[in-house]
Amino acid sequence: MDSQKKIKVLYVDDEPNNLFSFKAAFRFDYEIFLANNTDEALQKLEENQDISVILSDQKMPGKTGVEFFEDIRVKYPNPIRILITGYSDIESVISAINRGHVFRYIKKPWTDVDVQSAIDEAHKFYITTSMLAMKNDELQKAYDELDKFAYSATHDMRGPILSVLGIVDLMKNAEDMDEIKEMNEMMENAMLKLDNYIQNLHDHYSIRRGELNITEIEFEDVIKDMSDLYDIASKLKNVAFNKSCMQSCKFRSDDISIKIIINNLLSNAFKYQKKDSNDKQVSLEIKVESGTATIVVSDNGIGIPEQNMKDVFSMFFRGAHEEIGSGFGLYNVKDALGKVNGKIDVESVVNEGTKFTVTIPSK
Amino acid sequence: MNFIVIDDSKLDCFIAEKIIKNTGHCDECKVFQQATEGLEYIKNKTDKNETVVFVDIQMPVMNGFEFVEAFEGLADDVKEPYSIYMLSSSINENDIAKVKGYASVKHFLNKPLTNDTIAAVLEELNIT
Numbered sequence: 001m002d003s004q005k006k007i008k009v010l011y012v013d014d015e016p017n018n019l020f021s022f023k024a025a026f027r028f029d030y031e032i033f034l035a036n037n038t039d040e041a042l043q044k045l046e047e048n049q050d051i052s053v054i055l056s057d058q059k060m061p062g063k064t065g066v067e068f069f070e071d072i073r074v075k076y077p078n079p080i081r082i083l084i085t086g087y088s089d090i091e092s093v094i095s096a097i098n099r100g101h102v103f104r105y106i107k108k109p110w111t112d113v114d115v116q117s118a119i120d121e122a123h124k125f126y127i128t129t130s131m132l133a134m135k136n137d138e139l140q141k142a143y144d145e146l147d148k149f150a151y152s153a154t155h156d157m158r159g160p161i162l163s164v165l166g167i168v169d170l171m172k173n174a175e176d177m178d179e180i181k182e183m184n185e186m187m188e189n190a191m192l193k194l195d196n197y198i199q200n201l202h203d204h205y206s207i208r209r210g211e212l213n214i215t216e217i218e219f220e221d222v223i224k225d226m227s228d229l230y231d232i233a234s235k236l237k238n239v240a241f242n243k244s245c246m247q248s249c250k251f252r253s254d255d256i257s258i259k260i261i262i263n264n265l266l267s268n269a270f271k272y273q274k275k276d277s278n279d280k281q282v283s284l285e286i287k288v289e290s291g292t293a294t295i296v297v298s299d300n301g302i303g304i305p306e307q308n309m310k311d312v313f314s315m316f317f318r319g320a321h322e323e324i325g326s327g328f329g330l331y332n333v334k335d336a337l338g339k340v341n342g343k344i345d346v347e348s349v350v351n352e353g354t355k356f357t358v359t360i361p362s363k
Numbered sequence: 364m365n366f367i368v369i370d371d372s373k374l375d376c377f378i379a380e381k382i383i384k385n386t387g388h389c390d391e392c393k394v395f396q397q398a399t400e401g402l403e404y405i406k407n408k409t410d411k412n413e414t415v416v417f418v419d420i421q422m423p424v425m426n427g428f429e430f431v432e433a434f435e436g437l438a439d440d441v442k443e444p445y446s447i448y449m450l451s452s453s454i455n456e457n458d459i460a461k462v463k464g465y466a467s468v469k470h471f472l473n474k475p476l477t478n479d480t481i482a483a484v485l486e487e488l489n490i491t
Contacts, residue, residue, distance in 0.1 A: 155421045160374075163375050165475055166375070167378060169478075189373075189374065
C-alpha cells in the first residue's frame with residue numbers, strides 16, 4: 001500500500017463512543033473522517049472528494065445505513081460502501097448487498113482485523129474501478145480521434161484524387177499545349193500532396209503503435225540526413241538553411257521519433273515562408289550536453305498569430321491558408337515527443353518568424 | 364451570369380474556373396483561395412448582377428460553413444443576387460445534413476465539378 005498517502009475513510013455512526021474507538025484503533029493506518037449523522041457525513045464527502053471508503057452503521061435515528069448509501073450513490077458513485085451492523089435484521093443487509101449498494105458488511109461488535117481487511121479490500125476495488133474509468137476515458141479519446149481521422153481521410157485522401165479526375169476530364173477537350181503542360185504540373189502537385197499526407201499518416205501510426213528502439217544517436221548523422229532531405233528544397237525555394245551541431249556527450253533515444261520531430265519542424269519552417277521575402281532563413285541548431293538534447297528550429301517566415309498558438313499541436317488544425325498543410329505535422333511532433341519524454345516550446349511573432357525549442361532527455 | 368469560386372485548393376479553383384468558362388454563360392468569374400477574401404468581395408460589391416457561388420466546405424481559417432454563416436448575417440439586399448452551392452470531397456453524412464440546414468444554400472455538390480454538374484446548376488437557375 002502506498003505509505004505516503006493514507007487511504008481516506010469516512011465512518012458514520014450516531015454513537016460517539018463508536019466513533020472514538022474507531023478513530024483510536026485505525027488512526028495510524030488510515031486518514032479518518034468521522035460523522036455523527038448522515039448530514040454531517042454528506043458534508044465530509046463534499047469537502048473530501050477523494051474519500052475512497054465509507055463505513056456506516058445500519059441503525060441510526062432518521063436514516064438507516066442502507067438508506068444513506070442509497071441516497072449518496074448517485075452523487076458519489078466512486079467511494080466503496082461498507083455497512084456495519086449489530087442488527088439482527090439480516091434480510092435488509094442481504095437485499096442491500098444484492099442491489100449493489102453495499103460492498104461488504106461487518107458484524108458488530110467488530111474486530112480490528114475484520115475492519116482492516118474490509119477497508120483494504122474496498123480500497124483495492126476502488127482503485128480498480130477508478131482505473132477502469134481512466135481506461136474508458138482513454139478509449140473515448142481514441143474513438144474521437146478515429147472519428148476525426150475518418151472525416152479527414154475522406155477529405156485529404158479523396159481530395160487530390162478528385163482534383164486529378166477533374167483535370168483529366170478537362171484534358172479530354174484541351175488542345176493548347178501550354179495549357180496541357182500547366183494541367184500536368186497541377187496533377188503532379190496534387191499527387192505530391194497526397195503522397196505527403198500518406199507519409200504523415202504512416203509516421204503517425206509508427207509513432208502510435210511502434211515500439212521504441214533506443215540506440216545511441218550521433219546528431220551529426222541526423223543533421224546529414226536532414227541536409228539530404230532539405231538541401232534541394234533550400235536551393236529551389238531560395239531559403240538559406242543553416243545547420244549547427246554540438247554534441248559533447250553520448251545520447252540514447254529513439255532514432256525514428258527524433259527524426260520525425262526534426263523533419264516535421266523543418267518541413268513547416270520551409271513551408272511557411274514569406275513569399276516575397278529576399279532573405280528567407282531556416283536554421284537547425286542542436287546542442288547535446290549533460291544528457292539533454294536541445295533542438296532549436298527557427299525561421300523568419302509568416303509566424304503564428306497568438307490566437308492560434310494553443311491549437312497548433314491539435315490534430316488536423318490548419319492555421320494558415322497554405323494549401324499544402326495537412327494538419328498532421330505538429331500533432332505527430334507532439335506524439336513523438338510523448339514517446340521520448342521530450343518537451344516543446346514555441347515562440348512566434350507574426351511576420352517575423354517562429355522558433356520551436358525541443359528538449360529531450362537521454363534514455 | 365457571374366460566378367464566385369471559393370476553395371483553398373488552387374487546383375480545384377483552376378478546374379472550376381475552366382468548367383465555368385466552358386459553359387458559355389460566364390460574364391465574370393472570381394476565384395478566391397481564402398473564404399475571408401470571398402466574403403470581403405461580396406460585402407463590397409455594389410452591382411446587383413446575379414451570381415452563383417461555389418464554396419468548398421473544408422478550408423483552413425474560415426471553412427465553408429463559417430463562410431455561409433457570415434454570409435447569412437449580411438443585409439438582405441446584399442445577399443439577394445447570390446445563389447450558393449457547397450462543394451466537398453468528403454462523404455460525411457453530417458456535413459450533407461448540415462448543408463440542408465442553411466437557408467441560403469441551394470445544394471450540396473460532390474467534387475470534382477464537372478460539365479454535367481454545372482449544366483444541372485444552370486438549369487436549376489433557369490439559365491439556358
